[in-house]
Amino acid sequence: MQTSSASAGSSAPAAGAPRHGAGAARWLVPLASFAAIAAFGAHEVEPAAAAESVYLGRLAAAVLLAVAALSPPPARELGLGGVLAAAVAWSLPAGPARGAALLLLLVAAFALSAARRLASLDAGPVRAAPDRPGDFAGGPLPIAVAVPLALGCQFLLRGDLLFASRLEPRTAVALFALPCAGGVAVALLARRHGARRALLAAATALMLGPGWNVATTLALLALAAGDHLATLSRKRLSPLPGRDPAPSNRSATFRLGRAAALALLLAPAAWEPRAGWAASLAGLAVWHPGAAPWWLALPACLFGRLLLPPAGGVSPWVEGAHGLAWMALLLPALVVSARPRLAAFAALLAFGAPWLPDRSALAAPLALAALTLPETGAAAAAQRVWSGTLLGATALLASYPWLRAPALDSVLGGLFAMRSPDSFTAPAPAALAAFAPLAVIACVLALAALDRLARSSIFSGLQGRWPGQAPWLGSSWKVAAAVIFLALLFHLPPSGTTLLGGAGAVVLDGAHPAWEMEMPAQPVRGLEVESSLTHGAGLRRGTPVATVELGGRTGRRLRWELRAGEETGEWAARRPDVARTARLVSPPAWISWVAGDFFGQRYRGGFQLREPLRAGHLRIERARGLPPDLGLALHRLEVTR
């Protein structure tokens, strides 16, 4: 039976872990890949293309360095990833498509190397230590694995930070210091809670961030500090047989460690007193899972909700309900939580924690809840697949060229055709579309029930035949993956037929105010318009900039307005001078591209028909009375049938 090991989180490789080559070749591949992409970019004729190449080169090198640190031999994903990244940068024309291809490749290479490295770790099953029921022993997560994992996630989730031509200290901290600290925290958490739970906690926090920001990093550090304090307490009280006695209370190391842990425990509250207390209380709950945290949390939550002014037009109680709803990220395993009391405490914190500075204030409660999940069994396997899918999709949509903010909402909204828990005003179709996650949850709950059944006395006779576990449990992750795939397949947004697309855009301005086309005679259910405004920063939100008219074969005509700030926005909204002075608040970008030293943006607006129309004609006309220099660029038009 495996027992907890305090030294497991050290930087020494775990038993059975692959030995990494000390040669420089491993590190040469990312650098050579960067050289290949950057050298190409440096000589490109188009300045925007050159800027994009250099950015993509940096991004590729950063992620590939993480891959290099993670890949077990023979590191094929590293070699192939480097060559393919260079090939993508060289062969594709500059623009969002090239960025998308490279990011897909980098996410795949990173996921593969991380999965292979984690699989190679001898995590082992988590079992309750016999002498301390409720105390978990888990497989270790060496810092040498946790830090590259954290860094790689940061490069993907906050890759826009690499766009800056100069590395400012603040950017350097965000890119390197925060993930390193977060990685160490995860490694520390893995000592007692096991690598799987620690990684699940980190993944949940990173999804909310997205990535490592101060709130998510402090949240995990507070949990790790609480965990460390708990370890010190237990060592002091009852050292493990055969181990050296714990350092005495007076030893400098002990006092230093405890002081540092206490400082980290209180750091979130010190950084943001109005919200950071939740992270500190989460850490306290890990340290002392008794009644004390409850007595502190209950009034804190109550007063927090009562005293804090509403943020973003939402009442504190609704915000609290939203916080609770985000616990759904930890479904399905949360329903079979190994420590329901601690999970309930996490839910209380999720309800009570004010969203300051943003939703990442929920990182601590949700990470705490993740630490209470079972580490083995069907539900745990399904949870890993579910969380991995969400994190992968979030990483993709948070990176160039999507740069969606917040990316997790885009994942839930786009991929699953459902609204994120932040918005409870989902229309009927979206509510119906919630079938997908429900199917996932139902499936994994069934698996969990089977898991319980297999462990029950009913099947005790079969245990001898299938020692350890029932045969279907080995495939539970596959079942979960298949169900998620099918759920996604049946809930994909309808594929559109492109009417206008390609490299160039149609620009409607004063000289050319209208664009029209004859459409193939097929029923149309909706129209999607990808567009952007030039010189539109001075408009008021909701100003109509164009009229979209769909003419039916029967003479019926439908009209919509394309409004600034709703369906479209300023293309240079992220350029610092525009961002400073713009009157128009542009909607979240649909796709971004490198436009020199800033990201250009385009937007997507959709128009749905109540009943299919056999359309014959489409006309888009720029609204009258707009400033003469204002242009509307139509990048892509699609009809859904």
Next chain:
Amino acid sequence: MTQTDLETAATIPAAARPAAGRVAGGTPLGLRRERAGALTWLAAGGLAAAGIAAAAAAARWLPLPPGDAFRGTLVLLPLILAAFQLIHRWGIRLGGHRLGGQGTAVELIAVAVLALLILSRSHFGLGGCDELLAAGLLLALAHRLVRQVLAARPLLGWRLAGSPSLLFLALPLAAYCAILPWSARHHQPDGDEPYYLLLTHSLAYDGDADLTNNYAAGDWRHFMDKPIRPQPGDPVGPRGEIYSRHNALLPLVLVPAYRLAGRSGALAMMAVMAAALAWTTLRLGRHYAPGHPGEVLVAYALVALAPPLPLYSYQVWVEVPAALLTMVALGQILALGDRGSSRHREGPAAETRPWRRWLPFAAAVLLLPLVKIRFLLISAPLLALAWWRTGRRRGLVLVLGLLFAALAAGILLYNQILYSNPLKIHTWQELDPLGRSPLASLEGLVGLFYDTAFGLFAYAPIWLLLVPAALLLLARRQAPPALPGHLAVLALPYLAVVAPRLEWYGGWSPPFRYALIVLPLFGLALVPLLAARRRPGARALLAGLGALTLVLALVWVTVPGWTYNLANGRTHVLDLLGERLGTDLARFFPSAVRPRAATWIWPLATLAAVPLVWWLPGKRRPLPRSSWTAGLAGTAALLAAAAALPVAAARTPTRVVELEDPQVWKSGGELYPQLWIIERPLYRGGWTLRVGERLAAPVIAGGRRARLILRAEFIRNQPVPFYLDIGAGQRLLATWTPGRQRIWETVVLGPFDWPAGQPLVLAARGLHPPGELNGVILDRVDFTWQ
């Protein structure tokens, strides 16, 4: 144990073979195997049925419009998945390794994610990323193929004997079928292909070879989008019937599949032939390197899965069936030779009815000229080889020789009657190896391997291993003993005729067309070299060249149009890169159509560098760690070389400016000769510049002063003066006033001071009265720097 069981057991390696006799539980081994076999067949049937059902469901409910680029691929996907699963199970049953679950999971997840992205690509802004998503699917396919090939290694045992399992045919066939929907959609039949397909259509539906009605009815619509007209040289019958100048044998083979499934059926039949060619390569390995099954397997994988064979698998070209017939004939010769040796040992009683063994050989040799007349040059050496290898037996070879002579005479007579030329559209001078200069032959031979647009190495650099392999074969004559000789006998007469041709590259065709026929032997020539593949240098080379080959294969399959290049010394890929970098990249790569320094530097450099790296000093069997480190070093070296290319392009002084190249900016004018001209190497490529038009070419100065040599031809359409201004940027250097028209002139200008960073500007000026303007065809400008 039954005879079948014994045969089965013989093919299974000893390690994988269960102990004989009864097994635990008391079931006799044979009975158990039968049950297992029945279950396997049941499972196989179930899997196939599930695949078919899923494909049918996808065809019915897939939310993609009919014209979508991925529709065919996604409909076929369940069948392909089922096929690979069946191949896997089949391999295990025959004694192969079981594939690791991790790898399978990675493949399935990749396919699932890509399928989801494909279905929702417009929703994720991936509307213009079709080729990328296809490349992703192709990567998953490549991953599976590599793993499956490695897992099938035990099937070959320790020594190659007998025919290999048909699994080795099914594997490439599944791969070719997987790429077929995408490739067929993105590649319209081109070159000779549409004419073969039209002939197939006529044979299938009219039962004749008269294409008159098919041209009239526009039957090309059944397999392509743009109309075709009869080719130059097509024979016309007495009543105006239009026939094809192409032979009918290949179309006859395609007829049944074409009747069943139209163009897709015909292409699937071509895929079967390509897979059979790969399988035959493996089968030949038992004769040339029976003691090296692992190396033969690698050679088979290279032939089957590395370009160019996969590129031919979805196209209708006679080279694939011709190569198949050649390898079948060669295999029979080798088998007959081996049997001849054993008969000497066993006595005359061992050989009865020898004609039965000769029949496949005879069929292959006699069918080859019917595929294409030029394959007479393959059949004749095959006959000679058969005579030599089978103990110089006169009887059967004499009979076959007579038959062959009669067939050749019949073909020539038929052509004479129908085309008034025994060689159809060719001449006897083309057959005369002395009729062309040795340089033309050398250029053709170098081009077949090194040319960037048509050569083997440019399409799959992994084949550069042929360089050290050739050196090894020459140095170590004992292994494999007969291969160099056979290669020489088969290939030299044929190449001696095709290499000096003006269109040595095969005209408008995929790469390596004329030499494809001996590709399997090239693969087997690698076997002795691959025995030392664990050396660090070899690992580095394999990793670097393998990665580059993989990337290029992804490009060729996802953008099939890029495999068809114009014979102008450039390629689509180099043009694209050159345009983006605003520089001439093509000058760094060899071209036998437009010979330049790189045409000769590359062969010499690779002749020295590739063997040197392969045999870098090191342990023959190094530790696994240093082995994969070497692989990564090879990959890093490849990337470093790629990084050096733009830098070199930006710094290497300009020596020659080909004025029609894409990096040259043009205000107007047109390409000379026209884009689709046949026999393009007959012409100097150039750009026609008319009065009022100008062009600007980037120049990297290699000194302070430059002497310019301009090659141009004046076209006078009006009796008015014409001037060509030559400048460096805004600075006018000289003005050329052409005197003679329609004559290529060489004009030496300068030397001039050349300011660094300034482009070469050529501007045509003169009077422009109404009507056709005067102009000049500009071929190139040579720079000599001082």
